Amino acid sequence: MTSSSNAVPPVLIIGAGTIGLSIGWELARTGTPVQIFDRDAPGRGATWKAGGMLTPDAELQFEESELYRLNHESLDRWPAFVETLERETGIDLGFRTEGTLTVAPDEDSAAAMERVYKFQKKVGADVERLTGAEAREHEPFLAPHVAGAVYTDDAQVNNRALVRALVAGINNYEGSIHSQTPVEAVDPDADAPAVVTAAGDRIEGQQVIVAAGAWSRQIEGLDEAVRPPVRPVRGQILELESRPTFDLRHVVRGPDAYLVPKADGRVLVGATSEEKGFEKAVTAGGLYNLLEGALELVPGLRELTVRRSDVGLRPGTRDNAPLLGPSGAPGVLYATGHYRHGILLTPVTAQEIATLVRTGTVSEWLEAFLPARFADAPAAV
Ligand SMILES: Cc1cc2nc3c(=O)[nH]c(=O)nc-3n(C[C@H](O)[C@H](O)[C@H](O)COP(=O)(O)OP(=O)(O)OC[C@H]3O[C@@H](n4cnc5c(N)ncnc54)[C@H](O)[C@@H]3O)c2cc1C
Known part of the structure; x- marks a missing residue:
């Protein structure tokens, strides 16, 4: 595998679960080239095993008010997300x-x-x-x-149909998914961050997004202080x-x-x-x-x-909320730690992280979920 020769370097996404795939689709459909790496087939992590419930009110817990706000915003975005993805791919998402x-x-x-x-x-x-x-x-x-x-x-959705539709959606645009391609390390850099695969290939991009679910902390190349506490x-x-x-x-x-x-x-x-x-x-x-x-x-x-x-x-994370935004390492973003709500949080995560990649601006929806909130905490997860 070699670096892309596109004039615009791709965004590199580690993990093809609902989070990595949906960010990839959102970027690809607005003209940003993406390459997504998964050590398995797409979507076979937590995303494949989930219940597919989109239930912010029913799952509301004491002391999770910021997360509840984000969960609700994402539920509100689900109907339009379904409508666009079904229209682009012809795949029924089983939205009920x-x-x-x-x-x-x-x-x-x-x-x-x-x-x-x-x-x-x-x-x-x-x-x-x-x-x-x-x-x-x-x-x-x-x-x-x-x-x-x-x-x-x-509401609820068929999370397996969601995977199939996101893969089809990405294939409609300038996006590629590399299955059976484990990423061993990231190489942070403000201008040309890279991923290094287990096979030893080094691929440079404009940004790297770590969306490797429960395994996000295992990726090498990040300082202990900024490794995701997942x-x-x-x-x-x-x-x-x-x-x-x-x-x-x-x-x-x-x-x-x-x-x-x-x-x-x-x-x-x-x-x-x-x-x-x-x-x-x-x-x-x-x-x-x-x-x-x-x-x-x-x-x-x-x-x-x-x-x-x-x-x-x-x-899972210590406060049950996701890590969304700059990781603290140059050129590397996190979109991980979605714990019990990763299917529910798919539209808001995809859209707000894609906006961050395109504009460099952290939206109001991401502010409470920036990885930096754990920066001074002890390293143990
Ligand atoms: C039993 C169960 C029920 C659930 N029910 C619901 C529900 O009803 N509603 C809801 O909203 N959420 C639910 N969840 C939570 C939801 O499934 C997760 O929050 C969500 O799937 C996380 O998505 P993800 O893309 O971050 O992770 P994952 O889907 O786990 O994807 C991570 C991907 O990264 C890949 N990967 C890991 N390491 C590497 C590497 N080094 N190189 C390359 N690839 C790598 C993996 O192979 C995997 O495909 C449930 C979870 C479980 C387990």
Whole structure:
């Protein structure tokens, strides 16, 4: 592989997950040449294993208000993002808008749900409190003992179709994706930063973007002080096959599991959240907990066929928020650390990072998520 001979040097992106691909597509469609490197096939990291929920209100946590604002902005950008990507590629993204029911299976969890609901109301989230009977009217597949629910008007997408569409979208323009091409190191430089592949090729570009998900910290060539503080958080997930008589419409979330009915007939049951380093085992205990938590919410799940179990590594950070913007090393940007929300945050990340590459300006959306917020913190992730 040799350096590009284009008059305009390419933007080099490490990682072809939803983040690297969507930034690549956004840049390519506005005339910036891009080269994307992945050590695997595109999108086979956390992006492939995700539930595809776009649910900022339902997943709102205490003390994550800046992240909530970004999550919501991204949800607002999803319809136009889907419309453009589907139009350019002809690929159906399985975008669904029936919304989410966060369900309390018993009185104890109803009390906990009530506390979160009050917080959600306080910060202005669009949430609707339902009794158990009202929740079952919305979603007849809920268990009869359900004590109450909160409805949120949000969305979901087929994350695997998203990968296929982004790859097709990039191929329509001046973008190339190098699969099976691990990047070993970056070589920071203000004018001509470069990536060095495991095969020893050195490719120079105008900017390097590290979008390598949970593995972002493993890339060599960056000073310890600026290496991205990202760690893997394991998520196990089950894929079931729906039946014509099992027409679950909503995303259903409970205290121990969620169910995501996909437009293509799959029903996903997720997900564990485990600090196990890079170990990618599917465990008996993990699957047991998911099934127990899911059956408590929707007993009809019992009859569905199990297609597969899977595991993904979320790119976690210390404050659960992504690292977006200048890395502190010349010519190198970060777009990583999206943890539980990387699919949701795809449009806002792609558009704001592409704007930063083109203009050199950090937009108001990126300010709270600049990597520099960790600059004085201890190196451990
Ligand atoms: C079980 C589970 C369920 C989830 N559900 C949701 C959900 O419902 N909604 C939501 O918004 N988010 C969800 N997430 C989180 C979401 O999947 C991630 O935040 C998102 O996929 C991160 O995207 P990414 O592109 O940063 O990382 P990844 O998709 O992991 O992509 C990183 C890519 O970098 C490549 N790479 C790594 N190192 C190198 C290297 N040295 N050289 C070349 N390539 C390299 C990898 O091969 C990989 O393809 C879920 C995650 C899991 C695990």
